Amino acid sequence: MDGLLETAVNEYPRLAIFYKKNEFFDAKVVGDTCVIHTQADNLVYALLILLGSYYVFNLQYPAMYDQFLGLLQQVIIGVPWDGNKTIGFVQILDKVTKEMEKDHFEGKGKQS
Numbered sequence: 001m002d003g004l005l006e007t008a009v010n011e012y013p014r015l016a017i018f019y020k021k022n023e024f025f026d027a028k029v030v031g032d033t034c035v036i037h038t039q040a041d042n043l044v045y046a047l048l049i050l051l052g053s054y055y056v057f058n059l060q061y062p063a064m065y066d067q068f069l070g071l072l073q074q075v076i077i078g079v080p081w082d083g084n085k086t087i088g089f090v091q092i093l094d095k096v097t098k099e100m101e102k103d104h105f106e107g108k109g110k111q112s
Contacts (some may be wrong), residue, residue, distance in 0.1 A: 005030050005035050007031050007033055007034070008032075008033065011032055012031050012032075012061075012062040013030065013032070013036075013053045013054065013057075013059070013088075014030060014031060015027050015030075015047070016029075017046065018027045026037050027040045027043070027046035029049055029050050029053050035051065037099075048076060048077070050069075050075055051072060051076070051077060067083065067085065069081075070083050070089070071089060075093070075096055075097075075100070093101060094105045098108075
């Protein structure tokens with residue numbers, strides 16, 4: 001496990017996710033030789049902490065996964081991502097947005 005948590009100076013933050021018996025157990029944000037113990041009890045919360053680490057430390061998303069983190073930023077946090085978007089990004093965001101709206105409206109109908 002220790003090797004998973006080792007990072008180089010100026011290495012971008014990423015999640016180290018741990019499972020126990022096929023269930024989420026723990027997650028740590030690792031980067032720039034640091035380890036942040038998230039105390040997250042699920043993957044969504046761990047992703048929020050990862051995104052928050054970029055915000056708190058005023059970091060740009062690394063090019064290799066900037067669109068993925070930008071998508072999470074828009075979908076989970078609701079803050080538009082202003083990076084360069086491919087057609088694939090736009091299509092996935094549109095599909096996810098429609099599904100979320102559909103679930104939202106279907107959920108409202110069930111509560112009445």
